[in-house]
Amino acid sequence: MRNGHPRTWFSFILMLGDLLLVNAGFILAFLIRFQGKLPATNFDPYLKLFPWITLAAVIFFNVYGLYYTVRRSWRDILSSLICSVGLIFLISVVLSYMARGFAFPRTVFFLAALLQLALLGAWRRFMWRWERKLHGSKKVIVVGRLLEAQELAVKLSRSSEGVFNIQGIIGDIPLPEAKQGRDFYPVLGSWETAEEDLLKCSPDLVYVCSSVPQELKKKIIASSLSSPWEVYLVPDLYDIMVVQATLDQIDDTPVFHVGSVRPKNGLQFGKRLLDVSISAAGLVLALPLMLLIALAIKLDSPGPVFYTQERVSYRGKTFKLIKFRTMVKDAEKYTGPVLAAENDPRITRVGKFLRATRLDELPQLINVLKGEMSLVGPRPERPYFVRQFEKQIPEYAYRHIVKSGITGLAQVAGKYSTSPEDKLRYDLLYAKTASPLLDLQILFQTVKVLLMKDKAS
Known part of the structure; x- marks a missing residue:
């Protein structure tokens, strides 16, 4: 199933079914909205957007890895479907607005999303079982x-x-x-x-x-x-370093060019442009929500709204990371630095919700705008724990060859309980393969992480 023709035709059937059901959701939504009719005035704007909605569906289903699912849990697949349908909904609304398709009823968008989720859920559940049967144990x-x-x-x-x-x-x-x-x-x-x-x-x-x-x-x-x-x-460090090595030769001897893990200037510019544009837009859009969060924190427990903490980032430099406060005031006054644990009694009621939804990270968009960190990169750690990890794992220092991030490959691929060694492997793999496109993929995957408790906790 993994290679060759069986994998190809199965993926083709999956994609064809997905695209038919995405558009069937829209058609059924029109039929429900207009009592079994498809008025040309309202339906024509959808027909004009049909190719773009279909293309968007292909992109989002691929971004969420929905064309090789045999080893994934059903919960993981369902989370990916919810994210894909949500993004199709958003892009459809945006495309309709840009095309000035005001005859495209807004209720159809909501109905279509619900119908698509139901249809795709049933279809994908059946195909997931079939794929596992074909794959075998x-x-x-x-x-x-x-x-x-x-x-x-x-x-x-x-x-x-x-x-x-x-x-x-x-x-x-x-x-x-x-x-x-x-x-x-x-x-x-x-x-x-x-x-x-x-x-x-x-x-x-x-x-x-x-x-x-x-x-x-x-x-x-x-x-x-x-x-x-x-x-x-x-992979160990050696295996990670040879990832994306290019073949070269000296006379008649083949050699691998391993290359530097530092991104080229063009990629760094693209990454910074992505950071600035998304963080600036994010701060503007999230401002009302951030004000509500600030009010909830003040009402829930005494202490400041924001919490700043020294963290280590690019080339070992430290900076003040900004977060919404999720713990009681002076949580480490008597204990010193302690890693937060699941069901930590120091976490406030509002703090539990903020951590589960990652909303406590929103103020870090300010750190991104200031250039102290990136949207995507290894999570920055406190100097105290960095020193501890470097004693246990000598390669730990290599994660600082790129700027730290709000989210990262370790956060979307790993779990809350993932070991520091495995998180380090993901961080080094990211450093080796970093690009603006990979950053976008990780940002999309971060949305899915919020729906999965073992990852978002």
Whole structure:
């Protein structure tokens, strides 16, 4: 299903069905609004916008990754559908206004959005089940240090909802010494005999943890060239650095040009232009909401509306990050710096809502306008915790090679409970591939994150 013709035709059927149902939603909305008729005066403006609405639907469905969903949960897909339909609604209203299609009834937009969500929800639920049936259950083996491999195996099983059948792990400890507990996946072999153990088990997929020595990674990848399994690597710093490497040559010797992680001047200008335009517009549009939030904070608990805190950003420079206050006044007066936890008793009632919806981050648009941070980038951390993380993870300092952001790849791809190591991997991947287009994709994905509790908490 992942490669070749089956994937192509399935994606084509998905796209065709999506586009038919998006436009069917509009037609049904007209029929409901006009008691079974399609008056030319009102319907013609829609027909003129039809190509643009259809194009917008294709773009938004692709942005939210809705054309390869077999490994995603239904809740994740539904959140993506809600965001896509919401954006189609907005772009349709804007296009209608720009085309001066005032005969296009506004009630049709709202009716169409509701009908599209219902139709697409039923269609996508059916296709999601069919896709998983065609894909089948894949046999998986995880290679890595025992605890790390067990943790990854649990994540694979939990996230795939039955798509992955975890056969076991190949660990760093010889088989007789490895623990075979009830709460662990079985240990099928050790690194010394990894190639033979994989041939014996014949998995469909092999996941290799970042802790695996480079020589063993090479052997596993080499073995996959003549074996039926596919290999997936959890990247370390070296793997991340070779992402998007370009092929070059010296005489008759091929070489990879790894390149710098710093964006080129043109990309930096484009990113800054995006930051300024969106943050300025965002502050103007959000001003009434920000005033209401400020009033709610003052009524809920004593203390200031805003909370400023020193954070580390580009090249290790510090700045004062601005947020709406979500904790009680002087929350760290007696404890010193403490990372916020889920169900933290220091968080106020209004603060819980602001954190769940990310509205506490709105004042950071001021930081973006001032150039202290970007809309998209690694989340800035306090100097105290930066020093701690750098002791535990030497590569942590590399996340400061780009400007910090309100949201980032780690925030949209990870969860609230994602480990600092995995968040760092996402931050470094972003630094390596940063572009204004990637920033836009992450901003769209951030909207979806708000609908998913395990990510937005």
